[in-house]
Amino acid sequence: MSAIFGIFQRTGQPAERQHLERMSTALADFGRDGGGIWVSGAVGLGQRQMAFTPEDRFERQPLADSQENLVLVCDGRIDNRPELQAELDLPAAAGTTPDSEYVLCAYQKWGRGCAAHLVGVFAFALWDAQRQELFLARSPISAPALVYYESSTVFAFASMPRGLHALPFIPRLLDERHAAGRLTWLGGEPNATLYQQINTLPTGQWMSVSAGRVETANYWQPDLECTLRYADEQEYLREFRRLLERAVSDALRGSTGAGVMLSGGLDSASIGAIAARQMANQGRKLATFTEAPREGFAGAIVPGRYADETALVKTLAGLYPNIEMQVLRTPGGFFLDEIENLFRYLEMPFTNTSNRVWYEAILQTAAHQGVHSVLGGEIGNLTISWAGSGLLTELLRQKHLRQAWQQAGLIDATGQFGGQVRTLLGKGILPLLPVSVWTFWQQIRQPNSLSVQHIIENSSINPKLAADLHLTEDYQERTLSRRYRPDANSRQLRFKSLNLMDGGMYFSAYRAMFGLNLGAPLADVRLAEFCLALPEKQFLWDGEDRRLVRRAMADLLPAEILANRRRGLQAADWFERLHAARPQVTETLGRLEHNTLASRMLNLPKLRQLLAEMPPIDEPDFAKISDYRMKFEPALMWGRFLAWFEEGQI
Numbered sequence: 001m002s003a004i005f006g007i008f009q010r011t012g013q014p015a016e017r018q019h020l021e022r023m024s025t026a027l028a029d030f031g032r033d034g035g036g037i038w039v040s041g042a043v044g045l046g047q048r049q050m051a052f053t054p055e056d057r058f059e060r061q062p063l064a065d066s067q068e069n070l071v072l073v074c075d076g077r078i079d080n081r082p083e084l085q086a087e088l089d090l091p092a093a094a095g096t097t098p099d100s101e102y103v104l105c106a107y108q109k110w111g112r113g114c115a116a117h118l119v120g121v122f123a124f125a126l127w128d129a130q131r132q133e134l135f136l137a138r139s140p141i142s143a144p145a146l147v148y149y150e151s152s153t154v155f156a157f158a159s160m161p162r163g164l165h166a167l168p169f170i171p172r173l174l175d176e177r178h179a180a181g182r183l184t185w186l187g188g189e190p191n192a193t194l195y196q197q198i199n200t201l202p203t204g205q206w207m208s209v210s211a212g213r214v215e216t217a218n219y220w221q222p223d224l225e226c227t228l229r230y231a232d233e234q235e236y237l238r239e240f241r242r243l244l245e246r247a248v249s250d251a252l253r254g255s256t257g258a259g260v261m262l263s264g265g266l267d268s269a270s271i272g273a274i275a276a277r278q279m280a281n282q283g284r285k286l287a288t289f290t291e292a293p294r295e296g297f298a299g300a301i302v303p304g305r306y307a308d309e310t311a312l313v314k315t316l317a318g319l320y321p322n323i324e325m326q327v328l329r330t331p332g333g334f335f336l337d338e339i340e341n342l343f344r345y346l347e348m349p350f351t352n353t354s355n356r357v358w359y360e361a362i363l364q365t366a367a368h369q370g371v372h373s374v375l376g377g378e379i380g381n382l383t384i385s386w387a388g389s390g391l392l393t394e395l396l397r398q399k400h401l402r403q404a405w406q407q408a409g410l411i412d413a414t415g416q417f418g419g420q421v422r423t424l425l426g427k428g429i430l431p432l433l434p435v436s437v438w439t440f441w442q443q444i445r446q447p448n449s450l451s452v453q454h455i456i457e458n459s460s461i462n463p464k465l466a467a468d469l470h471l472t473e474d475y476q477e478r479t480l481s482r483r484y485r486p487d488a489n490s491r492q493l494r495f496k497s498l499n500l501m502d503g504g505m506y507f508s509a510y511r512a513m514f515g516l517n518l519g520a521p522l523a524d525v526r527l528a529e530f531c532l533a534l535p536e537k538q539f540l541w542d543g544e545d546r547r548l549v550r551r552a553m554a555d556l557l558p559a560e561i562l563a564n565r566r567r568g569l570q571a572a573d574w575f576e577r578l579h580a581a582r583p584q585v586t587e588t589l590g591r592l593e594h595n596t597l598a599s600r601m602l603n604l605p606k607l608r609q610l611l612a613e614m615p616p617i618d619e620p621d622f623a624k625i626s627d628y629r630m631k632f633e634p635a636l637m638w639g640r641f642l643a644w645f646e647e648g649q650i
Contacts, residue, residue, distance in 0.1 A: 001052055001144070001511065002061065003030035004073040005158040006045040006125055007167075008134045010211045013153075015044035019167055023158060024048060026166035029345070030159055030512040038062035038071055043127050043134065047073045052372060052517040053254035059098040069129045070107065074100040075144045075159060075508075076122025077517075079250035079524070084117070100124075107135070115139075115206050116219045119525055120250075123201075123504075125157055133210045138504070140204035140220035141379065142523035144511075145504035147193060147200050148207075155209045159508055161195050161347050170197065174645055179601065180469055182349075183638055184459040186452070190500060194348050203502050220499075220525070224491040228533040236538055237552040243527045244384065244552075248274045248375070251519030255373035259287035259366045262325075263568050264312025264561060266549050267380030271521055273556040275375065276320035287371050288317070290327050291358035293573035300575070300622040307572035315558035328365060333357040334581040335633065336588065339640050345509040349641040353633040354571035363514040373517040379501065380522040382494045383531045384549045388540020390490025392428030397488070404428055410543035431488040460635035462603050491532050498528060575625050578633065579617045586611070588636055591643060598642040607635055 005023040007015045020037045024046050031048020038045050047061040064071045078084070078099040088105045090097060103124050106114035115137040123146040125136045136157060138146055148157040149164050158164045165172045173196040181188035191199045201207055204220030230236055248271055252258050258279060260272045272288055279286045290313045293299075301307050310327050317325040335356045342350060342360075350356045366374050381387070392411075395404035408424035409415075430438055448454040456466045466472070487493035507518055521527070531548075538548045550562050571577075578585070589607060592598040610632050615624050 001031075001050045001056065001077065001517065002035070002059070002073070002075040003027040003048040003050075003159040003163070003508070003512075004046070004061075004075045004123065004125060004146075005163045006043070006073065006127075006134070006156065008127075008155040008209060009042040009153070010155060010209075011153050012042050012211070015039050015042055017044065020044045020046045022166040023163045027159060027163045030508065032515070036060070036062055038064065040068065040071075040129075043071075045071055045073045045125065045127060047075075050511070050515070053077065053099075054095065055098050055254070058096050059100060061100055063098075063100045063104055065104065065108070070104060070126060071129075072100055072104045072107070072124060072126045074103050074122060074124035075146075076120055076124065076139065077250075077253070078102045078118055078120040078122065079247075079253075080119035087117070112206060112208065112217075113219070121507075121519075123159070131210070133208055135206065135208050136201055137206040137219070138201050138203050140525045141498050141501075141528060142507070142520050143203045143502075143504050145200065145508040147198050149197055150199075150209075150214060151197075155214075160505070161193060161198055164198055165195075172648075173197075174597070174642075176465070176601065177469055179638075180461055180465060180471060183461050183601065183634075184456055184466075184471065186455065186471065190502075200502070200504070202499065203504070204499060218499075222495070222529045222532055224489070224495060224532065226533055227535055228530070229535065236534065236548070239530065240384070240548060240552045243524070243530055244270065244521070245274055245278075247521035247524035247527050249278055250524070251375055251521045252278065252373055255517070257287070257369070257371040257373070258284075259289060259369075259371040259374045261362055261374060261376040262288040262290050262313055262316070263377070264309035264564065265377065265380075265568060266385045266546060266553070266557070266561065267377030267522055269312075269316050269557055269561050270380075270384065270549060270553050271375050271377055272316060272323070273320065273553065276323050277556070280320065280322045285322050285324050286320070287324050287366065287369060288313070288326065289362040289365060289374075290325065291362065291570065292327050292329050293571075294329055294331055294576070297573045297576070299573060299618070300620050300625060301569050301572050302622055304566060305569040305572075306566050307569055309568040312558075312561055312564060315560045319556075319558055326365065328358060328361050330357050330361045332580070333361065334577050334584065336581070336584060336636060336640060339637075340644050342509075342513075343641055343644045345513050346505060347509075348505060349634070349637045351634075352570075353637045354574035354577070354629065357577070358571060360510075363510060363516055367514045367516055371516070373519055375519040375521060377522055378503065378520040379498065379528075382497055382501075383522050383528050385546045386490075386494065386531060386539045386548075387545045388490075388536050388538075388547070389427060390488075390493070391536040391540045392424060393431050393488045394490070394536045396428050396432060407541070407543075411540070458631070460603050460607060460631050460638070462599075462601055465601055490536060494532060498523075574629060574633070575619075576617055578628060579614070582611070582614075585636065588640060592639040595639075595643045595646055597646040598639045601642060602635055602639055607632065607639075 009015050017039050027048050031050045033049040033051045035048040045062045062071050062073050084102050106117055121139055121142050123138045123144045127134055145159055147161055149170050164170050175196045178188040178192045179194055191202055193200055205218050208215040262268050262272045276286045292308050292310050317323045335353045392404050409420040412419035412423040452472050619625055
């Protein structure tokens with residue numbers, strides 16, 4: 001794993017080594033194990049190394065072929081090394097071959113098509129001297145961050161914005177329009193960042209930059225019309241287990257100490273069970289980390305959720321003696337504590353505000369215990385534990401009307417005719433109708449749900465800024481209709497979501513902060529493509545949702561987890577923490593009122609009012625406190641970020 005950076009002077013002017021050195025210094029925390037710089041003519045490439053796998057010790061980047069016609073810098077881990085070794089006819093001593101060598105050889109054989117042959121978590125840039133072209137790519141779904149600056153005269157890239165801001169010709173300016181879209185949850189351009197003139201290369205895409213042209217393409221394009229059909233029902237489960245076990249094994253490659261963020265859900269429990277078995281075969285322990293509210297917590301939570309997942313986690317730990325279970329309750333922690341340190345690495349607000357406390361507590365504990373790889377269950381609800389919500393539309397499209405009616409009755413928990421009709425209409429028929437019909441129906445059910453003006457007014461953005469930026473005009477109702485309307489094709493829906501859920505900045509920032517290799521096995525592209533190709537029946541049938549993972553893991557997970565239909569709630573005691581931090585919140589609001597940028601972007605009088613009207617700590621109705629989690633806390637996070645940005649802290 002590395003931090004990478006580079007400059008291409010598109011006019012042919014020489015690349016200045018001092019610029020590369022500035023970028024290297026700015027990214028030093030992201031690669032503490034050394035690195036290198038290569039400069040030739042108009043191009044300069046650099047890398048900062050952070051070693052995790054045994055093969056990382058043999059990295060010598062930038063990596064060049066014998067004639068220096070190809071020069072590569074790579075950040076990542078390649079998981080299909082055995083397959084590539086055969087395809088590329090590499091030497092048998094794979095244990096000394098760094099991952100970058102596989103990437104370079106793949107480009108030599110397949111050119112621009114190389115990224116489609118690589119499996120793993122990676123971002124790389126390669127200079128092709130013969131083509132006079134800089135080629136960049138990121139892995140699908142999960143990848144390290146990679147941002148870039150483009151003008152007619154120069155192209156520059158880096159793992160994080162700070163690497164680009166080290167260059168004197170790239171100003172550090174906030175993109176207020178994109179920030180406003182994020183602040184109101186209306187979104188923005190998928191490749192934009194919070195910084196003017198700095199974009200991110202989306203996951204699953206490559207980019208080619210020459211003197212006169214920039215090209216981009218989505219290279220991850222699974223055939224969403226292809227459906228896997230096995231004659232033997234058990235074959236689905238066998239292939240699923242094979243892919244999941246491979247994904248976990250690859251994510252743990254070379255780890256001298258491994259851990260799992262473990263909850264009572266199917267996703268992380270499946271990872272934990274498989275990792276525990278693999279570690280046991282090596283005579284090793286597996287550290288698991290579970291977040292929980294304070295002992296005795298009984299506050300208001302989201303209806304249908306439960307606050308403490310410890311009991312379910314204990315049932316899993318009871319099956320695997322090598323699991324070293326740890327429960328972290330983080331008493332007294334608040335999501336704004338030492339927040340500037342996070343901004344220095346992440347360079348943007350932390351989205352799920354309250355989760356920051358337990359997330360960083362787990363990583364800090366793991367680092368102190370010598371755990372080098374921590375796996376989590378991210379993306380699982382789009383891959384292995386997909387709930388099967390597209391079943392009814394799939395049956396209707398296939399004209400299996402009787403089955404659709406029967407399955408609607410089994411999905412509906414009320415057992416009543418009216419509920420069966422509503423289920424078939426809402427989950428089967430409406431997604432198949434034109435956008436205009438769905439929009440009309442949605443406006444009847446929830447009149448303000450598609451009103452941009454209503455969304456803006458109920459956010460924490462300064463109304464004057466929203467008007468100055470013409471947000472209402474830019475985000476038309478038809479855009480929200482396309483965004484929130486259920487997709488008639490669940491594969492398209494999941495594929496779009498997998499492409500949009502880019503956690504690269506978090507991956508790179510937290511890897512640097514704690515010196516840990518963070519893994520997301522359920523985002524493995526092989527596993528994702530398998531799940532995308534399955535009939536919806538594999539995920540939902542006869543009222544049993546998430547049935548693929550329940551059946552496939554039946555021999556590895558305890559009955560309590562397999563049978564559980566409720567979801568845990570992360571940071572359940574968040575409102576108590578907010579109450580306890582009222583002095584800090586008051587001080588923060590006072591500070592923001594003296595900050596030009598925060599005052600311009602945030603509705604600070606509204607935040608003052610919310611603080612004054614905060615319900616008592618023992619408020620039993622979650623609906624009365626939900627705005628404090630969905631609006632008030634994120635606004636405080638944004639406020640502190642804006643203050644950090646304006647004060648010029650790096």
